[in-house]
Amino acid sequence: MMKSKMDFKKYKGPDRRGHFGSFGGKYVAETLMPALFELEAAYDKIRRDRDFKKEFDYYAKNYVGRPTPLYHAARLSEKLGLKVYLKREDLCHTGAHKVNNTLGQILLARRMGKKRIIAETGAGQHGVATATMCALFGLDCEVYMGKEDIARQSLNVFRMKLLGAKVIPVTSGSATLKDALNEALRDWITNIRSTYYCIGTVAGPHPYPLLVRDFQKVIGEEARRQILKAEGRLPDEVVACVGGGSNAMGIFYPFIKDEKVELVGVEAAGSGVRTGKHAATLVAGKVGVLHGQKSYLLQDEEGQVMETHSISAGLDYPGVGPEHAYLHEQGRARYVPVTDAEAMAGFDLLTRYEGILPALESSHAVAYLSKAKKGRLLVVNLSGRGDKDMGTIAKVKKVSL
Amino acid sequence: MKNRIEKKFAELKKAGKKAMVAFVTAGDPNLKFTPQVVWGLEEAGVDVVELGMPFSDPMADGPVIQKSSERALKAGTKLPGIFKAVETIRKKSQVPILLMGYFNPILQYGISDYFRDAKGAGVDGTLLVDLPPEEGEETRQAARKAGVSLIYLLAPTSDRKRIDLVRKKGSGFIYYVSLTGVTGAAIHAQPEVKGQIQKVVKGSRLPVCVGFGIKTPEQARAVAKLADGVVVGSALVDCFASGKPQVGLEKAKKLAASIAKAVHSI
Numbered sequence: 001m002m003k004s005k006m007d008f009k010k011y012k013g014p015d016r017r018g019h020f021g022s023f024g025g026k027y028v029a030e031t032l033m034p035a036l037f038e039l040e041a042a043y044d045k046i047r048r049d050r051d052f053k054k055e056f057d058y059y060a061k062n063y064v065g066r067p068t069p070l071y072h073a074a075r076l077s078e079k080l081g082l083k084v085y086l087k088r089e090d091l092c093h094t095g096a097h098k099v100n101n102t103l104g105q106i107l108l109a110r111r112m113g114k115k116r117i118i119a120e121t122g123a124g125q126h127g128v129a130t131a132t133m134c135a136l137f138g139l140d141c142e143v144y145m146g147k148e149d150i151a152r153q154s155l156n157v158f159r160m161k162l163l164g165a166k167v168i169p170v171t172s173g174s175a176t177l178k179d180a181l182n183e184a185l186r187d188w189i190t191n192i193r194s195t196y197y198c199i200g201t202v203a204g205p206h207p208y209p210l211l212v213r214d215f216q217k218v219i220g221e222e223a224r225r226q227i228l229k230a231e232g233r234l235p236d237e238v239v240a241c242v243g244g245g246s247n248a249m250g251i252f253y254p255f256i257k258d259e260k261v262e263l264v265g266v267e268a269a270g271s272g273v274r275t276g277k278h279a280a281t282l283v284a285g286k287v288g289v290l291h292g293q294k295s296y297l298l299q300d301e302e303g304q305v306m307e308t309h310s311i312s313a314g315l316d317y318p319g320v321g322p323e324h325a326y327l328h329e330q331g332r333a334r335y336v337p338v339t340d341a342e343a344m345a346g347f348d349l350l351t352r353y354e355g356i357l358p359a360l361e362s363s364h365a366v367a368y369l370s371k372a373k374k375g376r377l378l379v380v381n382l383s384g385r386g387d388k389d390m391g392t393i394a395k396v397k398k399v400s401l
Numbered sequence: 402m403k404n405r406i407e408k409k410f411a412e413l414k415k416a417g418k419k420a421m422v423a424f425v426t427a428g429d430p431n432l433k434f435t436p437q438v439v440w441g442l443e444e445a446g447v448d449v450v451e452l453g454m455p456f457s458d459p460m461a462d463g464p465v466i467q468k469s470s471e472r473a474l475k476a477g478t479k480l481p482g483i484f485k486a487v488e489t490i491r492k493k494s495q496v497p498i499l500l501m502g503y504f505n506p507i508l509q510y511g512i513s514d515y516f517r518d519a520k521g522a523g524v525d526g527t528l529l530v531d532l533p534p535e536e537g538e539e540t541r542q543a544a545r546k547a548g549v550s551l552i553y554l555l556a557p558t559s560d561r562k563r564i565d566l567v568r569k570k571g572s573g574f575i576y577y578v579s580l581t582g583v584t585g586a587a588i589h590a591q592p593e594v595k596g597q598i599q600k601v602v603k604g605s606r607l608p609v610c611v612g613f614g615i616k617t618p619e620q621a622r623a624v625a626k627l628a629d630g631v632v633v634g635s636a637l638v639d640c641f642a643s644g645k646p647q648v649g650l651e652k653a654k655k656l657a658a659s660i661a662k663a664v665h666s667i
Contacts, residue, residue: 029461030554303509304457
């Protein structure tokens with residue numbers, strides 16, 4: 001493992017202005033600045049509020065189904081010569097970890113008195129999770145989604161509509177997640193006073209990377225307790241896929257202080273990093289500013305944002321959360337590429353050996369296991385289930401449904 | 402030494418006149434044509450020209466400027482080309498020019514290099530939509546060193562603290578966004594607009610220009626009365642949507658002339 005440049009024993013995350021080292025911050029149009037300060041103040045208040053914590057825990061337990069199991073994947077372990085535990089976020093209500101964040105944010109939006117919720121979505125999981133919470137609490141919900149993504153994730157589009165959300169197709173730019181984010185920001189700039197923007201990952205302007213991580217860190221807190229109970233020791237590695245990076249940040253964060261635990265983020269290498277058709281931001285990107293934050297970014301020489309490619313819509317994003325950029329720079333976490341083909345092999349492996357159909361995003365994390373050092377104890381964040389991907393997978397396997 | 406923006410506003414103030422600021426995207430439809438656009442706008446009576454630096458992800462812009470940016474990027478518009486166009490403009494014109502855009506292309510070019518080369522080409526100011534004063538210290542110092550004004554935005558959502566911050570950190574002028582929205586949105590006869598503009602104007606050491614949503618001479622005249630100038634963007638950019646450069650320029654010149662006349666008649 002790379003030597004950490006700083007002592008992470010007292011690591012807390014961003015400073016008061018939302019900087020993780022030189023990353024993060026608030027790079028937004030002036031219209032949004034007051035709204036971010038408002039959100040910051042509101043979040044600061046609920047962070048120390050016991051009633052909020054109680055409310056969050058109540059719904060996390062009774063509605064989302066937490067704690068999720070930490071499952072010892074015995075057959076898979078034997079096959080790979082490892083000891084693998086899966087953190088079963090795929091068993092969360094709505095089928096992925098995304099709901100942890102939307103639960104927290106929608107409870108926060110309610111406290112702020114906001115009645116209209118907007119969100120962006122790529123694979124549609126965050127859109128579904130937001131629409132679900134809005135249905136639960138009777139709030140208006142509008143979800144921006146790239147036209148391309150609407151086509152490849154039609155099932156999730158239908159789910160959102162059934163839940164009462166309005167799905168707004170985005171045709172600008174490459175018509176994918178980054179453009180949906182642009183459009184959501186434009187909406188927020190226009191309707192700033194009435195609207196809460198529920199961002200789906202640990203990216204965007206401060207305080208989003210902080211609060212999304214905090215709502216997701218329940219994954220790592222549980223996993224840490226569970227592995228200590230099951231094995232009497234901490235794992236050698238904690239593994240998660242990274243697009244924007246929310247499931248990874250959620251499981252990494254409670255392990256950051258345990259400097260012996262290696263943190264491995266798996267990025268989408270698409271057709272291969274060398275082909276240029278990928279979404280491996282930390283592996284192949286450069287420092288840049290997009291969507292309100294300074295972080296790593298896939299961009300050309302002129303600083304124009306590049307179009308990305310991944311078989312998994314949820315990882316198909318040219319940026320990454322600023323806390324990951326910081327952990328990468330400091331050598332506290334290691335980021336590795338996994339191609340579309342490797343992810344598909346990971347999908348098949350878990351499906352056949354454990355009877356679990358992982359989401360294509362999570363399949364990237366599973367695929368890494370074939371590259372891990374033998375004999376190690378690993379915790380893998382199985383961030384979502386694969387039902388939503390059946391269409392894509394059938395297409396890859398040349399099966400018509 | 403004062404740059405052209407500062408000189409122009411001092412001159413206008415002395416004459417008791419308001420400024421007409423025009424925005425067009427650099428490189429739309431191509432960079433070769435951009436000098437002609439700027440010369441044409443100056444001829445039409447425009448006091449300050451803002452040239453948009455196209456960006457792949459213009460988060461604060463409406464559809465008109467988004468499409469214009471796409472056209473410019475497709476035509477191969479890059480920063481060195483924009484500097485060259487400004488150099489060409491300077492052979493015939495001393496109209497104050499500022500470049501407006503997003504932060505990432507400047508970050509990649511190198512912040513100090515950008516201001517040095519911009520100044521060298523004849524650029525007087527820069528406005529970076531997604532760089533608020535809080536994140537802009539390095540940029541502010543580089544701009545100051547080069548003698549380039551760094552213009553900040555204020556919005557209806559900005560409170561007293563932010564108004565003071567922008568007054569302190571900004572230079573050249575303050576760009577007041579007259580409504581919460583993206584560029585090109587319709588300006589409403591919001592009764593609170595007047596009061597908000599006055600809040601920003603009163604006691605400001607910097608001139609205040611109001612933009613976003615101004616499309617007609619009547620709107621421009623009404624808004625200019627309250628401030629030191631108006632900015633017209635999307636309405637002019639829209640003239641170039643047809644892709645026929647000469648036709649677009651004639652349309653833009655006509656619109657700019659009518660608005661400049663209205664603004665200057667106050």
